[in-house]
Amino acid sequence: MTGLRVSGLTVGQTFETVVVEDLKRTQIVQYAGASGDYNPLHTDDTYATTIAGYPSVFAHGMLTMGLTGQAVAALVGTENLLRFGVRFTAQVWPGDTLTVRSSLARIEETAAGPVAELSVSTVNAGGTEVLSGYAHARLAR
């Protein structure tokens, strides 16, 4: 079982993972097919530009959250995750490189054991935050 141990952690500690480099339109299409969200804003450049007025297709918010979730799950272990929530703060475009930065905000002692509260921020190569959120996960002693 993967996860974090209380003994190895310091409040304020940060973790950084690159979750996608040069996001391809094909990966957005791959996510559309797997998730079931076929919104042409994400999959159809002609529609996105001509009808909706965007410069190109853009990623589903849930693709950004999913990529962020992979980094969080690798850090804490999916089975330890108690809460995971985000706000989408900017759009993600083809060509973007995304980095997930998590920092340990606090460790809460609960009846069920220690829980890590991470603040999570995903940024593009220009440093713009595209997602801002939190993840709470059980810790091993």
Place this chain on the structure above:
Amino acid sequence: MAVTRFPVEAGHVLMFARALGAADPAGGLPAVGDPAPPTFAIASSQFDPDYPLRPRPGEPWHGSGAEPGLVKDGAGGLHAEQHFVYERPIQVGDVLTSTSRPGQVWEKRGRSGRLRFREQITEFRDGAGELVLTARSVSVQREAV
């Protein structure tokens, strides 16, 4: 939105994880009992008969073909927030059901008009009726003033 049968199948979890950049698991397929990615609940839309963002045979679709597409009214706006509270991970082999209810509605004044936020809360339960996770999504729609 209500999904009466959301079977968590190994091939579906594999495709979802691949779309998130994950390497295939050893053995090629996730095993029964393996946890799905933390956002997998969203893929229940595949099993929602009324999900609006999937083309259906014989029905109009707003994306491009011979023409560039159609403006869609009330498309639901953009996804502003998503929150999950987990009782346990979704696992390969689960057969889940979901029920949704509207949550709060609020407004903010933005630079280019009024922003209307709408919350939807969805509970996912397993075959024994036990709560697996609760999802809360917030969508935002811009209204010109």
